Amino acid sequence: MxxxxxxxxxxxxxxxxxxxxxxxxxxxxxxxxxxxxxxxxxxxxxxxxxxxxxxxxxxxxxxxxxxxxxxxxxxxxxxxxxxxxxxxxxxxxxxxxxxxxxxxxxxxxxxxxxxxxxxxxxxxxxxxxxxxxxxxxxxxxxxxxxxxxxxxxxxxxxxxxxxxxxxxxxxMPASPYLYPPDDLTDLPDRLLAAELVREQVFLQTHEEVPYATTVETESYTERKDGSVRIDVTVYVTRPGHKAILIGGRGARVKEIGAQARKQLSSLLERPVHLFLNVKERAGWDEEGARLRAIGLEDPG
The missing domain is CATH 3.40.50.300 (P-loop containing nucleotide triphosphate hydrolases)
Incomplete structure (x- = not known):
């Protein structure tokens, strides 16, 4: 051939x-x-x-x-x-x-x-x-x-x-493939989880709230039954934003989690158990370590 x-x-x-x-x-x-x-x-x-x-x-x-x-x-x-x-x-x-x-x-x-x-x-x-x-x-x-x-x-x-x-x-230049042809993305699953949660924060909250949040996957555990447990923390810069994100009786954060979980299950093609935690941390967007955690180089 x-x-x-x-x-x-x-x-x-x-x-x-x-x-x-x-x-x-x-x-x-x-x-x-x-x-x-x-x-x-x-x-x-x-x-x-x-x-x-x-x-x-x-x-x-x-x-x-x-x-x-x-x-x-x-x-x-x-x-x-x-x-x-x-x-x-x-x-x-x-x-x-x-x-x-x-x-x-x-x-x-x-x-x-x-x-x-x-x-x-x-x-x-x-x-x-x-x-x-x-x-x-x-x-x-x-x-x-x-x-x-x-x-x-x-x-x-x-x-x-x-x-x-x-x-x-x-x-494109003649070259061997750099990735297996059936791979869709090199984005690690834990980053994908954080991004899909952040997308829901964008879609479901307004004003400055989305820009004052960052999302990180704290743990990503494969389970014996083929499902995966993902723990994600949403960091906000002020208390008022935390209240908005959680919503009355936790309704907003539940809905954010539910929508993100649905998308993750479909993209990862397996059941996903997603746990969200909202924490306040002032000035996260000026922290070098936080920037590196979301995949960016600290510009110094």
């Missing part, structure tokens, strides 16, 4: 917060790998989606949205985003076509131009925009950086995603 040449490489997704990176990643891999939330800045570390296409393994690096950092946590998130882009074979700048060439998008384009390397422009949410409005947007962005190629997609409907994936597969 003739040996097919395999290809394997990294594609980084960069963009301003809420450009739709996580939604696109999930659409392309067909699995819920990166958390998706209607609020900005929910991706705190790089999630790797593994996409098998033709004889190619495309390793998708989803990076935190790039914004102006204020706290140590923010700086670590932005550093992670740029590190992800620098390590990739091709970088995809994802732009919300409806929002257009905002200042945050222009800043990223300029930085990509300074950095060099192969960059493609991916306009997302094109289903929400008149086609004639797209050309000026493409021209504006190409004035700031040189994009080898431009793609129009709708991450929400999947339009254009196949064309993008086929081109990515063609452009």
């Amino acid at each position: 003739a040996n097919m040449t395999t290809r394997c490489g990294f594609a980084a997704l960069v963009g301003a917060p809420n450009a739709g990176k996580s939604t696109l990643l999930n659409r392309m891999t067909g699995a819920k790998l990166s958390i998706v939330s209607p609020k900005a800045q929910t991706t705190r570390f790089r999630v790797l989606g593994i996409l098998m296409r033709a004889e190619t393994q495309i390793l998708l690096v989803d990076t935190p949205g790039i914004f102006t950092p204020k706290r140590k946590l923010d700086r670590a998130m932005v550093n992670a985003a740029w590190t992800g882009a620098e390590e990739a074979d091709v970088t995809l700048l994802l732009v919300d076509a409806k929002a257009g060439a905002r200042e945050s998008v222009r800043d990223i384009a300029v930085r990509l131009a300074q950095r060099g390397g192969r960059t493609w422009l991916v306009l997302n949410k094109v289903d929400l925009v008149e086609p004639q409005a797209l050309l000026p947007l493409i021209a504006t962005l190409n004035d700031l950086a040189t994009f080898e190629e431009t793609f129009m997609v709708s991450a929400a409907t999947g339009d254009g995603a196949d064309v993008l994936m086929d081109r990515l597969a063609e452009t």
Whole structure:
């Protein structure tokens, strides 16, 4: 049997917060790998989606949205985003076509131009925009950086995603696969557990509460019956947030746990016993050890 040449490489997704990176990643891999939330800045570390296409393994690096950092946590998130882009074979700048060439998008384009390397422009949410409005947007962005190629997609409907994936597969370098072809993600199960709990905190609470919380998996134990017990702690920065998260008679934290457990059971394909604990810890987002625990390098 003739040996097919395999290809394997990294594609980084960069963009301003809420450009739709996580939604696109999930659409392309067909699995819920990166958390998706209607609020900005929910991706705190790089999630790797593994996409098998033709004889190619495309390793998708989803990076935190790039914004102006204020706290140590923010700086670590932005550093992670740029590190992800620098390590990739091709970088995809994802732009919300409806929002257009905002200042945050222009800043990223300029930085990509300074950095060099192969960059493609991916306009997302094109289903929400008149086609004639797209050309000026493409021209504006190409004035700031040189994009080898431009793609129009709708991450929400999947339009254009196949064309993008086929081109990515063609452009990856010849290489053996870095992961077993049936692996979907290298995200350790305990990080996945913490992220799914954090996603529920985002979906079920409002205002500043989600941004003032971090979630860590304290223990992850495989049981003899094939199920798994996962203990997760949600850290908040102030007492008022703790009360909101727990809810009247513990109703809110129960619902957060129930939804996260349902998703975890389906992703891990086994019964999950999930135990949530809410603790107050002021200033967690300035603690280096905490940042490392959620997969970020301490920017110092």
